[in-house]
Amino acid sequence: MPALKDVKNKINGVRKTKQITKAMNMVASAKLRHAQSRIERFRPYADKFYEMLGELAKGADSSIHPLLEARAEVKTVLLVVITSDRGLCGAFNNNITNAALKVARAKTAEGKEVKIMCVGRKARDTFRRSNFEIVAAYVNEMAAFDFSLATRIGSEVIGGYVGGTYDEVIMAFGKFISLARQEPTLLPVLPLSPAEAGEVKEAVGAKAEYIYEPSVEGLLAELLPRFINVQIYRGLLDTSASEHAARMRSMDNATRNCDDLVNSLTLVYNKARQATITKELMDIVGGSEALKG
Amino acid sequence: MARTFTLEIVTPDRLVLSKTVESVTAVGVAGEFTALPLHVPFLTALTVGSFSYRVAGKPEYVFVSGGFADVTPTKVLILAEAAELPEEIDLDRARKARERAEARLVTERREAVDFARAKAALQRAMARMKLRQGAQLPGSAHIPAR
Numbered sequence: 001m002p003a004l005k006d007v008k009n010k011i012n013g014v015r016k017t018k019q020i021t022k023a024m025n026m027v028a029s030a031k032l033r034h035a036q037s038r039i040e041r042f043r044p045y046a047d048k049f050y051e052m053l054g055e056l057a058k059g060a061d062s063s064i065h066p067l068l069e070a071r072a073e074v075k076t077v078l079l080v081v082i083t084s085d086r087g088l089c090g091a092f093n094n095n096i097t098n099a100a101l102k103v104a105r106a107k108t109a110e111g112k113e114v115k116i117m118c119v120g121r122k123a124r125d126t127f128r129r130s131n132f133e134i135v136a137a138y139v140n141e142m143a144a145f146d147f148s149l150a151t152r153i154g155s156e157v158i159g160g161y162v163g164g165t166y167d168e169v170i171m172a173f174g175k176f177i178s179l180a181r182q183e184p185t186l187l188p189v190l191p192l193s194p195a196e197a198g199e200v201k202e203a204v205g206a207k208a209e210y211i212y213e214p215s216v217e218g219l220l221a222e223l224l225p226r227f228i229n230v231q232i233y234r235g236l237l238d239t240s241a242s243e244h245a246a247r248m249r250s251m252d253n254a255t256r257n258c259d260d261l262v263n264s265l266t267l268v269y270n271k272a273r274q275a276t277i278t279k280e281l282m283d284i285v286g287g288s289e290a291l292k293g
Numbered sequence: 294m295a296r297t298f299t300l301e302i303v304t305p306d307r308l309v310l311s312k313t314v315e316s317v318t319a320v321g322v323a324g325e326f327t328a329l330p331l332h333v334p335f336l337t338a339l340t341v342g343s344f345s346y347r348v349a350g351k352p353e354y355v356f357v358s359g360g361f362a363d364v365t366p367t368k369v370l371i372l373a374e375a376a377e378l379p380e381e382i383d384l385d386r387a388r389k390a391r392e393r394a395e396a397r398l399v400t401e402r403r404e405a406v407d408f409a410r411a412k413a414a415l416q417r418a419m420a421r422m423k424l425r426q427g428a429q430l431p432g433s434a435h436i437p438a439r
Contacts, residue, residue: 038306045303048372052336052363147305147374213323213337222322222338222361226374233305 004276007269011262018258024088025251032179032244039176039237049223049230055210056220065217067158067224070191071167076113078135078166079104080157080189081127082173082235083120084243085142090253092174092182092246093122096239099184100172104132115166119153119236135160142240150233157232158225161190173235174242180249182242189231192224298330300346302355302371309376310355312348317369319344319362328364335364339373341413342420354379356424358417382425391418 081100083093100123104114118124118137127134136156141149160166169190175183212219300317302309318327321337328335339360345352360373394415398408 041307042305044308045305045372048303048363048370052361052372150305151374210334210336213321213335218322219336219338219361229374230305 004269004272007265007272011265011269014258014261014265018255018262021251021254021258025248025255028089028244028247028251032241032248035237035241035244036176039241042233042237046230046234049227053223053227056212056216056223065220065224066162067190067192067228074112074167076115076166076168077104077107078115078117078157078160078169079132080117080153080169080171080232080235081119081123082171082239083118083123083126084239085121085140086243087122088250089243089247090250092243092250093120093126095184096172096174097123097126099186101126101130103170103172103186104130117153117156120239142236142243145236145240147229147233150229150236153232154225154229157189158228166190171232171235174239174246176238176241176245179245182246187231187235189228192227296330298328298366299368300371301368302357302373302376304373304376309373309378312346314346314348314369315350317344317346317362317364319357319371321362328362328369331366332364332369334366335362337362337364339371341416343424344371354424356382356421358420377421379424382421384422384425387418387421387425390414391422394418 079100081097083096087093100116104116107114114132115135116123116127116132117135118127118139120142121139124134124137124139138149138153157166157169161169168188171187171189173185173187175185177183297313297315299311300314301311316327316329318325320326320340320342322340323337326335326337339357339362341357341359343354343356345354347353356377356379357371357373358375360371360376363370363372394411397411398415
């Protein structure tokens with residue numbers, strides 16, 4: 001039988017842990033609401049953007065802009081891996097990095113060189129232990145980021161692609177589907193294929209003829225690099241929402257586990273207490289019997 | 294004839310502005326333009342800087358850091374990566390950004406990527422400060438009076 005005091009201490013400890021996990025759950029749910037509303041606010045921009053791009057890219061041929069052109073021979077692949085900075089959110093980060101690692105290994109097996117760009121500390125920590133080269137790491141940015149983070153990542157990606165350092169760019173992130181479902185997703189970013197991405201919405205209703213300034217090609221040249229930023233921003237927003245949803249769920253589980261633990265420990269405590277009482281009674285009875293002689 | 298139309302400014306983070314206006318004047322990459330009601334459909338890229346719109350005959354200003362303007366007969370939609378109303382501009386931040394950019398312009402080589410970035414940053418900071426301080430702005434002079 002464990003000592004009574006030890007069990008009591010253990011119960012108190014688990015109760016404290018429960019308080020913490022419960023608080024973390026509530027914090028995560030508040031942050032999730034915030035992240036979801038950011039996705040909502042981003043939607044009008046993204047929708048309009050896709051619509052404009054779809055309109056412009058309709059007749060465009062892939063040779064008019066370097067970002068649209070697929071390389072004949074793919075030598076180097078850049079993987080942009082977006083995870084959270086902090087843990088305690090279940091298997092969320094592992095799922096993303098595992099999906100990314102799988103692709104990285106597959107590409108390496110095909111004889112391509114794979115380089116990694118990490119967003120979020122968990123991605124960096126994982127890939128630092130692998131033998132893939134990390135070209136850049138954005139750490140401690142996920143807690144409070146805005147569009148400028150996407151722009152910074154985007155300009156590095158585009159610079160590398162146009163400069164010929166990378167021939168293909170893939171983004172790995174946690175897609176937010178619902179509170180209960182977040183899916184690690186791999187999205188090809190470059191070369192661009194806006195028409196095939198399935199994102200481009202057909203413009204509603206009959207479109208009047210537009211005047212384009214400076215020209216369709218000129219506008220596309222402005223739009224396409226920004227499209228990369230939009231894609232990356234979406235990845236960031238989704239990952240952030242998914243992170244909080246995953247944390248909410250794992251903290252909810254932890255809180256429930258604490259409850260179970262407290263229950264079973266209380267049972268042990270009560271049994272131990274009962275045993276002590278019984279033992280003491282036996283002693284007393286035994287003592288008085290002995291006195292009677 | 295319609296005398297007003299809708300102006301909407303959308304950024305990735307929020308809807309900055311949605312208003313009924315009489316005219317919009319902005320600087321596109323191919324030059325300044327003014328959109329009045331029933332303008333023909335028109336799509337242009339914008340340069341960094343402020344643009345103005347008119348409500349009840351009075352001009353109002355907004356800062357946009359580049360982007361696109363989609364003009365249709367009944368609506369002007371501005372798609373920008375960042376946009377701020379004059380009262381939202383952080384003058385201190387803009388001033389610091391200007392100092393940073395100027396320092397970098399001195400140290401960087403002319404052909405470096407960072408040079409172009411610093412130049413763009415300087416341009417944004419200057420445009421923000423100019424708007425905040427209420428200097429003479431494009432489009433304030435030659436919009437036809439009603």
